[in-house]
Amino acid sequence: MLQRRALRHALRIWLRRPASIIATMRKKGMPSHLPCPCGSGLAYAECCGAWHGGLAQGQFAPTPEALMRSRYSAYVLGLPNYLMATWHGSSSPGELDMQPLKWLGLEVRHAEQSGDAGVVEFVARFRPPHGGPAERLHELSRFVREQGQWFYIDGQPPSEQ
Numbered sequence: 001m002l003q004r005r006a007l008r009h010a011l012r013i014w015l016r017r018p019a020s021i022i023a024t025m026r027k028k029g030m031p032s033h034l035p036c037p038c039g040s041g042l043a044y045a046e047c048c049g050a051w052h053g054g055l056a057q058g059q060f061a062p063t064p065e066a067l068m069r070s071r072y073s074a075y076v077l078g079l080p081n082y083l084m085a086t087w088h089g090s091s092s093p094g095e096l097d098m099q100p101l102k103w104l105g106l107e108v109r110h111a112e113q114s115g116d117a118g119v120v121e122f123v124a125r126f127r128p129p130h131g132g133p134a135e136r137l138h139e140l141s142r143f144v145r146e147q148g149q150w151f152y153i154d155g156q157p158p159s160e161q
């Protein structure tokens with residue numbers, strides 16, 4: 001219980017101090033040459049790492065799928081600031097209390113873009129915080145592009161489409 005509280009406290013500090021996240025990643029030696037968490041088969045630095053690191057310089061994920069993948073990787077790596085920065089203002093939760101889930105993998109099933117709108121269907125697998133069998137998040141996510149930057153709007157199960 002205490003451990004959970006300490007974890008939440010740490011996450012809350014991370015939310016407020018983006019620099020400390022970067023420092024933590026550096027300390028951990030974030031392996032930029034290792035395969036990207038999104039499962040693209042590319043190195044992290046050549047995939048989602050480019051968008052995680054490029055956001056501040058105005059280098060944005062170029063497609064809805066690239067943004068979707070980079071957001072998944074941000075969940076894996078614990079980068080709430082990236083998630084908030086790529087969440088559309090109309091649906092943003094304002095603050096993100098990241099659950100300590102263990103993410104197991106991402107499968108992008110379908111991605112399409114029409115002008116400044118995009119939809120990505122994906123399945124993400126994760127293990128709940130308290131253990132137990134792996135669960136699947138199957139979602140159709142909607143994205144919109146404004147001034148050259150893609151944003152996540154929302155998502156719903158495919159059956160409700």
Ligand SMILES: [Zn+2]
Nearest residue numbers: 036038047048
């Ligand atoms: Zn990636």
